[in-house]
Amino acid sequence: MIETPGIPLTIIAFLLVIGPLIFIHELGHYFAGRIFGVKAEAFSIGFGRELFGWTDRRGTRWRVAALPLGGYVRFAGDMNPASAHNPTAEWLAMPAEERARTFQAKPLWQRFIIVAAGPLTNFLFAILVFMAVFAVNGQARTPALVATVQAGSAAEAAGLRPGDRITTVSGQRIERFEDIPAIVAIRPGERLGLEVVRDGRPLSLNATIGVEVERDRFGNEFRRGLLGISPGQPVWVEVPFWRLPGAAIEQTGNIVRMMVDTLGQVITGRRSVKELGGPLKIAQISGQQATLGWFDFILFMTMISINLGFINLLPIPLLDGGHLLFYMVEGVVRRPLNPAIQEWAFRTGLAVLLAFMIFVTVNDLASFGVWQRLAGLIG
The missing domain is CATH 2.30.42.10 (PDZ domain)
Known part of the structure; x- marks a missing residue:
């Protein structure tokens, strides 16, 4: 007999998975920026219309938005999608003290760390969970x-x-x-x-x-x-206390290696693209895992966190990995890429991501049997 968690539990479980993980990811960017003296103008969980929020004493607007499928930290001076060190008239017009607190004003290595901190924080979450599991269970x-x-x-x-x-x-x-x-x-x-x-x-x-x-x-x-x-x-x-970090890092690394292998199988055609899932599939499995208890739910959340970290490190413009790729190129050639090239790359990256989201959503609906039911109604 197939057990289903129901739509209300599925929605709640999905928000309990994706919301905290987005928060953790963006918190990595936020704290890395604070360490290097960059002002954060906004910290958003979700996109679109603000549902509620507040402004802290540092001037950061903390907001929860209507579409909970991502988030962002908007740093001061982060005025273009490439977040590049290309001076603009608006940036140059800022007072020197204010300009020093902008993202663009920071050295390349600091910008690199700020961007990389998001995915790395997702991996850190998984490592801490595995440390706790190994400490309790061995x-x-x-x-x-x-x-x-x-x-x-x-x-x-x-x-x-x-x-x-x-x-x-x-x-x-x-x-x-x-x-x-x-x-x-x-x-x-x-x-x-x-x-x-x-x-x-x-x-x-x-x-x-x-x-x-x-x-x-x-x-x-x-x-x-x-x-x-x-x-x-x-x-x-039993895992001694001093070996817990190493064991947890090894476990996380094994999962990342499995993801790389699986992605390679999809690219080479050894695994069907129909197995790729998107937000709807994550929501469905979130609800299912919630019915199995907190331990299974947290482990599933840990797998999604590793997925988020891994996907965000892919060298695709608009993702953190795309930014990091541009910074590495900038470090090699000793100057930022041409703004026109960056703009073209980010537009292409946006198109790729939108196409991918449409594809996995179609996959998700197919796995739910939506297209079969529609075909039956039409027939």
């Missing part, structure tokens, strides 16, 4: 030894045997058994190289990963790669 560190091989599985066809120690999967080093499903699960149907140690001798094998279609309690279907092996008794170890 961390799974099961040896990468094959205990059993499932009959008829990809592992059996590849020649894996009980007692084999797997050291590498698809070129990625294996430290513990838990690393294996994380690599295999996102590669259904692909042929992967395996490096194993059998009776003390290294051995190279190839496996065509099996495909398993899973359906969760909400009716969502997932194609998952399956190798067909199981470990011995799972081993959970």
Whole structure:
């Protein structure tokens, strides 16, 4: 039986996921700007008409707007979409003291840090959550030894045997058994190289990963790669306090690597673009996770935070990564890019982002069965 959280809970859960994460992201920009003495004129959660807000003693307008699909910090002097160090007549007309507190007045390395601080704060949130999880529950560190091989599985066809120690999967080093499903699960149907140690001798094998279609309690279907092996008794170890940051950073890095792999699969056509989801899909899953309890909800929120950090670092104009790319070019050529080139790049970036949003929204509606129902009504 498919359980649904209902529209009110879905909306509330979505706002509880996306609102705080946008706030965290923009807070990274805001505090980095404050450290370097840049005045923030506005801190907005959402776009469009202001629903409510207030102005603090520093002159920053804190506002919540009607469309909660993003946010921004508007720094003093940030007068063009490229946020570049190109003097304008309006900027030059400012009093010297006021001009010194503008974004444009700051050295390149400070502007770079201010822009990078948003995505990095999303990653920091995930790291802190994983630190808390590992502190309470410990961390799974099961040896990468094959205990059993499932009959008829990809592992059996590849020649894996009980007692084999797997050291590498698809070129990625294996430290513990838990690393294996994380690599295999996102590669259904692909042929992967395996490096194993059998009776003390290294051995190279190839496996065509099996495909398993899973359906969760909400009716969502997932194609998952399956190798067909199981470990011995799972081993959970306590993580000493001083190792918590390293373990959490490693976990976050593994998730980012999985995102890079998945994006590469979509680009190369090995994974269907129909699997890409947008705000509507995030809202749906937010509601579903809310019915599973706070722990699952926070972990889902952590995954979305990593996604936000990763996506914002992509070198696409209008995203933080696009700004950072321009700053790196500026650092190499020792001067800002031509304003006309920046304007063209940002217009192109806006068009790309709008097209992508339309595409993932169509995907989301298709996953909800909207187009099928419309076709039935028309037919």
